[in-house]
Amino acid sequence: MDTRENIDEVTEPRETTSGLSTRADPLHPGDPRELGDYRILGRLGEGGMGTVFLGRGRDTGLVAVKVIRADVARIPRYRDRFRREAAVARRVARFCTAEVLDVVDPPDGQPYLVTEFVDGPTLARAVANHGPLGSADLERVAVSVAAALTAIHGAGLVHRDLSPSNVLLSPLGARVIDFGLARVTDEAPSGPSGRVTGTPAFMSPEQARGETVTSAADIFSWGGLVIFAGSGRKPFGDGPTSAQLRRVQQADPTLGDLDPALAAVVRAAMRREPARRPTAEELLRRLVRPGDAAQTIVTSPLDILPPRPGPSTSSATSPAAPRTPPTGTVSPRSRPAPAAAASVSSTSGPVPAASAA
Missing domain, CATH: 1.10.510.10 (Transferase(Phosphotransferase) domain 1)
Structure with missing residues (x-):
């Protein structure tokens, strides 16, 4: 079996950028200097599937260009994943991600995805x-x-x-x-x-x-x-x-x-x-x-259903009226509540601007 098959199914991040995304790392000897209409200026990050470069387009200004590694691009499952990423990213509202500007998927070359350049670190x-x-x-x-x-x-x-x-x-x-x-x-x-x-x-x-x-x-x-x-x-x-x-x-x-x-x-x-x-x-x-x-964030049916009415039912057991959608902004801390638990780790894919690998 090809040892590359699970190359980034569970991966730790390999970040190469410094604090600000605009400080791209220098290009390596084998890195492209141009891709289509984009001049490649430096490296923004690297992950299991490829490398994200800082580029400049003729009409777009600064962009992030995610290039899939040649050996990975030859594996059908990862080629399909690249295509799915491009299609899925276009379905997402632009305010919450890096907007996809261009997708290049040559039959015999390395595919790449061009997104808006987001000026900020991960x-x-x-x-x-x-x-x-x-x-x-x-x-x-x-x-x-x-x-x-x-x-x-x-x-x-x-x-x-x-x-x-x-x-x-x-x-x-x-x-x-x-x-x-x-x-x-x-x-x-x-x-x-x-x-x-x-x-x-x-x-x-x-x-x-x-x-x-x-x-x-x-x-x-x-x-x-x-x-x-x-x-x-x-x-x-x-x-x-x-x-x-x-x-x-x-x-x-x-x-x-x-x-x-x-x-x-x-x-x-x-x-x-x-x-x-x-x-x-x-x-x-x-x-x-x-x-x-x-209770407004409890979704289990056992938690959100009102109690069964007993012999005598009071207004305290009636279902609460639906809440109106939020219109405010984040309030300072004047809040209730207990403390508890959660989780964290590293990632699979490039780091700074644009979609990661």
Whole structure:
């Protein structure tokens, strides 16, 4: 069997950028200097499938160009993954990702994807260079990634690899990138695949077991990402991939010193049972309306159904009226709540601007 077959199914990130994306690393001797209409200026990041370069187009200004490695491009499964990433990324609202500008897929050459250049580091790089985010910045990232997931899931997609290396910190908010492992909801397999894909410490328990993955897995990963951003630590610890996968399935994550209100949302997002996790819309509502009761993010039927009426029924047992959609912005910390657990780790794909490998 070709040893490259599982080249990036479970990978740790290999980032080569410095703090700001605009400081691209120098090109290597074998790197392209031009690709089609784009002049290649430097390297932004590298991952299992290829390399992301900083480029400049004749009419587009700065761009990020993700070039698939020649040996990987020869494997049909990875060629299909590249095509799926390009198609899926175009379905996502532009505000929450790096917009796809061009897709080149020559039959006998290396395919590449050109996206908008996002001038900012990944969350992984920002934390590595400057430490955990302060509380206000942490809330901004938590809200913007939850908003991105709302758009992604609303487009009928599941990302399946939400991690700090796949979130870019743009000056206008966080962007979620790298849709190479994403699935269209109605195309998801109907049963367990047995294949573990993604970033170990950010996987949901069902993902770590190789079971069917739904949008609830992205919610679990969101919780781990928030913990990492606020603490700089992986909630399930370091170590070999096998150990991380075991802890994701069996251990309780460590929340660190998150604000109690944010910790309560993270704890709900990281429930072991997928059906009991909040949706992305519910996450966003709770984050922008911190005064709402905790029940607003409970999705299990056992938790949301009103009690059965007894011999005498009072207004306290009536179902609550539906809540109006959120219209506010992130409030400072004036919140309730307990603390709890979550998860974090590295990623599979290039790092800074554009979709990762």
